[in-house]
Amino acid sequence: MLLAASLAAGAASAADLVISNWDGYMAPDIADAFKAATGLEIEVVNHATNEEIMGKLMASGGKGYDVVFVSSPFAEILNGQGLAEPIDKAAVPNLANLYPEATTLAYDPGNSFSVPYTWGTTGLCYRSDLVQGTPDSWLNLLQPTDALKGKTTMLATDRWLMAAGELAKGYSVNEKDPAKLEEVKNLLIEAKKTLLAYDDTTFYSKLVSGEASLVHAWDGWCNYGIGENKDIKFVVPKEGSDLWIDTIVVMKSSEHKDAAMKFINFILDAKNHAWAAQNILYKVPNKAAMDSLDKALAEQYPNMAMAPADLVKYELLRDLGSAQKDYSRIVSEIKAAN
């Protein structure tokens, strides 16, 4: 009984901060490092998808979490729902490490309720030894040459699946016009006939094995393929791409907001933020961190060297509001088409 009571007390006081993030998205020793720096205990919990953590936050009004990592459209929703705490600029001096481009992002200019953690784009990842010429258009993926038929994959998540068609047609990645979406749908249904598979998780290993020659990929994930085979290359098609950003948000319901701000400041430290670039091969919007990277990294993974000014030319994925329903339906129609 006494033991149980002391255990319960121990559990309650153990963590000053509860942080939810994707598995493997922070240094495994982050809790120890943070404790050494600030004396504060953190408990890291994982979520598999944005939707999963959003479901939990919506159900509880954000209670139980102090800091969450979500993609920018979801940060937008949290703010829209009044669940996001304004960032206390005075408590986060390391915000100065961010690229100027990362402080004027359309969903949150001035980083009022979110801080960008990683950013990147989506494009074509391909085996330069198996693909003739250099792919430079979304149509190389959607209307492949005969040699590439059955050797391409596309991302299955609705926003990126739709974006490939929208960009090929010259439309916005947040397009809501039903007539334009209908055109995109028809293009993607035709493209489906030439696809090997829809694949969000193993596309780069399909390239490595040679099962696929050209795949729709996030830049950071293409790097995993490049790491295994130097013939693998990444290109952003000439029609453009999307800009995706994973962000850090402090919950309004948190009772440890000061500690939460300290955590964000800790992450934005050049050395800590560089961890993400070095280990998950994603670009980070932190100038000090990127400048500190070994030049060899950018030589091996050229897309790591993409300039922020070029990156922010691409259109941000925004929350679609009620049009999300239309996207889901269109994606169902595409997946159900023969």
Next chain:
Amino acid sequence: MPLSFNAARPNLLAAPGVAWLVAFMVVPCVLVLSYAFFERGVWGGVEYTFTLENFARVVDPLYAKIFLNSARIALTATVVAILIAYPAAYAISRAPRMTQPILLFFAVLPFWSNYLIRTYAWIVLLNREGLINNLLRSLGYTGEPLSMLYTEAAVITGLVYNYLPFVILAIYSTLSRLNPELMEASRDLGAGPVRTFLRVTLPLTMPGVAAGGVFVFVLSIGNFVTPALLGGGRFQMVGNLVYDQFLTANDWPFGAALGAALIATMIVLLLVQARATAHASGERRGEAAQ
């Protein structure tokens, strides 16, 4: 007093099982299915305004087509599974008594490994750079590698493979309980082996075939892992649709309505199968009495 205790005992014994099912199966299912009557919130989640629109969407041609397509794939898997399982079960039931448990052990062996691992094993076998294609190449085949993975046939293969042991067990159990004297009588009366099988053995084992078949069908139509992995996401089944509504589209009410339709289909099938089995065993008792 002892009498009523005896009468009550079966209920008492069943109580923990029933309580478990109610607490962890019925209550959560009812909670989730009740979402089907409400609206999707603008930001996802559930808005508690009563509506029947979600059910109207289930019968929308798009989703009805996905439903029918899933039923077709599940039915194909069922038929193939029965065609493979029946001879296997027959062979096991005719094997010497001592070896039957060993053969059954091998039939059920795959169940001891994880479903996902077994499904991934098929990817390793079937992909264009996989074991089968490599084997063909080492045997001197020089053409284009065979595209076996990410096809409907791959999905059906995966479903059949995963549920086959159920069907073998179900058919074996009816075959092993069959009175051999009935077959002897049939042959004594002049029927050949084929006729004996078609007129005596097969009809008497239909309850096992039906039980195994309904099992495969029900599990296949709601499956979402196999179509995602072996179909490469190119074949949308109802299971995937439900999964997408809950996890990507964030439309829980519609997902719940689809789930309700799926559960209703399963219950109808199970009831039909239970009735058919009761009917068949009643018929057998009737024949025995004559």
